Amino acid sequence: xxxxxxxxxxxxxxxxxxxxxxxxxxxxxxxxxxxxxxxxxxxxxxxxxxxxxxxxxxxxxxxxxxxxxxxxxxxxxxxxxxxxxxxxxxxxxxxxxxxxxxxxxxxxxxxxxxxxxxxxxxxxxxxxxxxxxxxxxxxxxxxxxxxxxxxxxxxxxxxxxxxxxxxxxxxxxxxxxxxxxxxxxxxxxxxxxxxxxxxxxxxxxxxxxxxxxxxxxxxxxxxxxxxxxxxxxxxxxxxxxxxxxx
Numbered sequence: 001x002x003x004x005x006x007x008x009x010x011x012x013x014x015x016x017x018x019x020x021x022x023x024x025x026x027x028x029x030x031x032x033x034x035x036x037x038x039x040x041x042x043x044x045x046x047x048x049x050x051x052x053x054x055x056x057x058x059x060x061x062x063x064x065x066x067x068x069x070x071x072x073x074x075x076x077x078x079x080x081x082x083x084x085x086x087x088x089x090x091x092x093x094x095x096x097x098x099x100x101x102x103x104x105x106x107x108x109x110x111x112x113x114x115x116x117x118x119x120x121x122x123x124x125x126x127x128x129x130x131x132x133x134x135x136x137x138x139x140x141x142x143x144x145x146x147x148x149x150x151x152x153x154x155x156x157x158x159x160x161x162x163x164x165x166x167x168x169x170x171x172x173x174x175x176x177x178x179x180x181x182x183x184x185x186x187x188x189x190x191x192x193x194x195x196x197x198x199x200x201x202x203x204x205x206x207x208x209x210x211x212x213x214x215x216x217x218x219x220x221x222x223x224x225x226x227x228x229x230x231x232x233x234x235x236x237x238x239x240x241x242x243x244x245x246x
Contacts, residue, residue: 019072021101023064027076028109028188030060035196036117058169065161077182079214087229106188125190125197135205137177142213145181150221183207
C-alpha cells in the first residue's frame with residue numbers, strides 16, 4: 001500500500017485522542033520547561049528568559065503539528081477544536097473527548113516539566129496577569145491564531161505548522177499577555193509557580209477572551225470566505241478520514 005493510500009485510511013477516535021493528548025503534553029512541557037530553563041540561565045534578565053521561552057515554544061509547535069497533524073489534526077487547543085467543530089470539521093460528539101485529552105495532556109506536560117527541573121509536581125502560580133489589557137491581549141492573540149489557521153488551511157495547508165509557529169513566536173512579543181491563546185494551556189499554566197505561570201484568579205478572564213477571539217475570527221472568515229466549510233478540509237492539518245477502524 002502506498003503512503004498516499006495509507007494517509008487516506010480512517011483514523012480511529014482513540015488514536016486521534018491519544019495524539020491530541022500526547023501532543024498537548026509535549027507542548028506544555030516545552031512551554032513550562034523552557035520558561036524554567038530560561039529563567040534560571042538569564043540571571044534575572046526577563047527579556048532573555050522570554051526570548052528563550054518564545055523560541056522553544058514556536059519551534060515545538062511546528063514540530064508537534066507536523067508530527068501529530070496527520071493523525072488528529074493537531075489542535076492541541078479547545079478553542080481551535082470548538083471553532084473547527086462549528087464549521088463541521090469535527091463531529092460535535094467528539095468535541096468533549098478532544099477537550100478532555102487536551103486539558104489532561106496540558107496538566108501532564110506541566111507536571112513533566114516540573115519533574116525534569118526538580119519543581120513541585122503542581123503549585124499554584126502567583127504570577128499576576130490581571131486587567132483589561134491582558135484580557136484584550138488574549139482576544140487579539142487567539143483571534144490572530146484562528147485567522148492564521150483559517151486563512152492558510154484553505155489553499156496552503158502544508159504551511160499551517162510553520163505559520164502557526166511563526167505567529168505564536170511573534171505574538172509572545174506583541175501581546176501584553178505573551179499570547180497564551182489556548183484554554184488548556186491557560187489552565188495548566190495556573191498550576192506552575194514558575195516563569196510561565198498565571199494566577200488562578202486571572203485565568204477566567206483569559207479563557208473568556210480566548211473563546212471570544214476564536215469565535216470572532218471564525219465568524220469573520222466565514223463571511224470573507226462563504227465556502228470556507230468546504231474549502232478548508234480537516235483543519236488544522238489534513239489528516240486521514242475519521243472512522244471507527246481499530
